Amino acid sequence: MTHRTAALRFSERWAAFREGLTEYYAGPYRQTLARERRDEDDLFTLVVLGEALGVPDPAAYYSAELMPMLAEDFHAWHRRMGMPRSPLDQMSCC
Amino acid sequence: MLLMDERRRILFVGGKGGVGKTSLASAIALARSRRGARVLVVSTDPAHNLGHLWERDVEDEPVRLAENSSGGCVDGMEIDPERTIARHLAAVEQTMIRMLPERQHAQAREHLERARVAPGSHESAVLERIAEAAELIDGDYDLVIFDTAPSGHTLRLLALPGQLAGWTDTLLRNRDRSERFSAAMRGLTGRVEQGSSSEAELRRTLHLRRARFENLQRAITDAETCGFVVVFTAEALPVAETLEVVESLNGMHVDVAALIANRRSPNDAGDLLRARRDVEDRHLRAVHAALPEIPVIEVPLVAGELTGVEALGVLAELLQQEIVRPRTPQS
């Protein structure tokens, strides 16, 4: 009985240690990595929304499919791109 | 015989306008069906002739054109790009409505209008249907024959799968990089990012797309399964164009199964026609010299209107006689 609980506690501590170490690795650079991720995402949004923004997109037929999934971040995105108001007349997020 | 080779599951029939593509495509279909194959003829030419040829109403979905006792059949289809686009955008609209709040629904619809009228949408839609049709060879049909638009359009269309596969690849790699950053950011105390369901759906969609483009690309460059048949008449302009088309197809690694010299003037129907025949012979020699490995099938000029099942049956017989010009200079 005591062996099992001791082992259990040890494995819990070990798991906590491991996660702590991971956090130690990841923490300091999280912001930088988040920025890079955001850049990738912004580029993606730009490509997919090309046609709607007036940039001719030969793959517009296929980009259209991907548009609904961008709806969530759209407002934050256009703000970041330096457009204070929504560039799409149809998307009135602000 | 070449065109009866049962390993060929997909054929593209192309050539200059007016050389008899649709007729020959249909004839090939009929010939094969008489051997027991289930064949689908798909017209990708915006100026559809299929219906007129078979004297039937052919639409955007397969319509039975002919059947015979050996179990074979011929179905026909005329691709309607507008309808395809409409269907596609309707599906997208459904997704958008699912993901957007009520008040933005009207706007979502307006949003999609842009894509409807965008340049390139028609071609993409046609490509989409071609891909769908090509996938039917695994189940519903033994052979799919595409009656294509005059050469230039078709060549561009055939190059699309490769290009679009590249496009989806770029986007997928972008998603991969983004996901790697997300993963790197996670830690014990970092709340896991709302692993958005839209992100997952995005990837699924992109993967499906890429799979489809890659499959199509593979199918059309598979020399055993797929072939291109260039139809021409033995005259100066069609011959010149044929040579260019073959060169382009070689560049795209699409196998040219055969060339069909249509409406060959007969030797025994008067001086005018004989003189024409001599000119045609000269052109054909040039073709042979330029493309020695590609078989040339000659089909004689047929009297009367070539419409209706019976007339097409005659044409089919003529094809099966396989008059292949020997490689000697003399006729």
Next chain:
Amino acid sequence: MSPVLLMFIGLALFVFGYLVYSKYLAKRIYKLDPAFKTPAHELNDGVDYVPTNKFILWGHHFTSVAGAAPIVGPAIAVIWGWLPAFLWVTLGTVFFAGMHDFGALWASTRNKGRSIGALSARYIGKRGANLFLVVIFLLLLMVIAAFAVVIKDLLISTPSAVIPTWGAIVVALLVGVAVYRLRWPLVPVTIVGVAALYALIVLGDQVPVALPDDFLGMGPATFWILALFIYGAIASLLPVWVLLQPRDYINGVQLFVGLGLLYGAVLIATLFAADKPEIVAPMINMSVPEGTPSMIPLLFVTIACGAISGFHGMVSSGTSSKQLDKEPDARFVGYFGAVGEGLLSLGTILAVIGGFRTVAEWEEVYSSFGAGGVGAFVQGGGMLMENGLGLPASLSATVLATMAVLFAATTMDTGMRLLRFVVQEIGDAMHIKIKKFPATLVVVVVGLGLTFSQGFAGDGGLRIWPLFGTTNQLMAALTLSILAVMLIRKRRNALPALLPLIFVFVMSFWAAIEQLASFADPAEPDWLLFVLDVIIIVASIWVAVEAFIAMRKAAADPPEPEDQDASIQAVREEV
């Protein structure tokens, strides 16, 4: 006298500081409230604002602030004897650094995690923010130049460290790939990485790399300095997960190992060695070598990190405050973080005074001001480790030298990266958009300029060090004045901030003036440093005046309600 005795006295003082003084600060002065909603919770975004376990946060905080500075400073300062250095390190940590780091963390947390720059805008005035930028620029510049020289000296004096230190880059690259791309589990990767590093140390000990006097047309010193700047530029430009992130990680792990080795060596040597270590350095050096500046005020700027350092305020408010889970954690993270650094400095002192066998040996090393520096740490520490742990002196020296170089190098590459951001920010303020590569180029050129201004072999290099200390203290003074203003506004006892503020300010200002004289000395003038010194003096006066005005205003204005904080826009985002 045995160094162990000193060690225990020092440790006792630190313990006292943490248990007694920090508790007083927590209860009476900063009034930490467990119910207060920290920015990590209020603004939680999973990226910057993330509530973090206090031990991990301490780890981050500690390893970011600890580095080569707490080693270099004390190593140089014992030229005045061990007692002054010891007292400044211990009492400084307890009453100054602990209080300062703790306070900076508290101040930032109470202001939605804003940085010192933004805080200075709020509490001192808008001009404070610009001042901040100038001071940061100079601080980073001097750190880079000073550390380039430190590393160069070590690579030349301890050629066995060449392979491990440059090999460590490869180890970091591999760790980065393993963790980021291959997603291998961290614990085995860490173990292998550290093992690889130590294997390299053993290798380096066998294969020392001493460059010939004419290498590629330049002397070894010049070559190393150039190599370092090129490395720094590349490291700061690569994606962080490639090099910087694994570097910092391995560095942190290393720090703990190194501390363990050092203290362990002292303890074991005293307990078990036949030839027990003795403190050979004089208590107060009555016969300082010629040219050594006077102890007061220079002691206080020679040892900055390890006693009090403004740089830590930046780290506290830059990241740690955004990750604080509960306000009471600030005591552990901030105060104990400073204590950790004090431990490193104390360990250094023990190494450089107890490692050498005889006074004569010690005097040889400390033949002039700056001559005994990290080199002394490596040598002395090496001998201590040999004595205590049985590792041959040269191997021990390699271990310590590698450790010191890696600390300094990570500070250098991070410093270059931060400096690049500052350059871009200055560009923004002047409405010029500066992109990554040109900004990095500017950093390299200016950095090399400052370093080489001390001679192409960077011989006079460590003349920058006290100036670096002075600038560092200036930042500390800025932070302390912000703390004072906050406390005055809340009508709490501001003495714990005011007294250190006055002391630090007076000492660093005095030191700046004295250095001015030495830079203008016709025998050995250094006009570049002279100009920098002038800028710092002007900035100091500016800080003093602004702070004084702000404090008077705070006293005159109606008192701030207990919980009123943090509702003002930041003037400038932090670096």
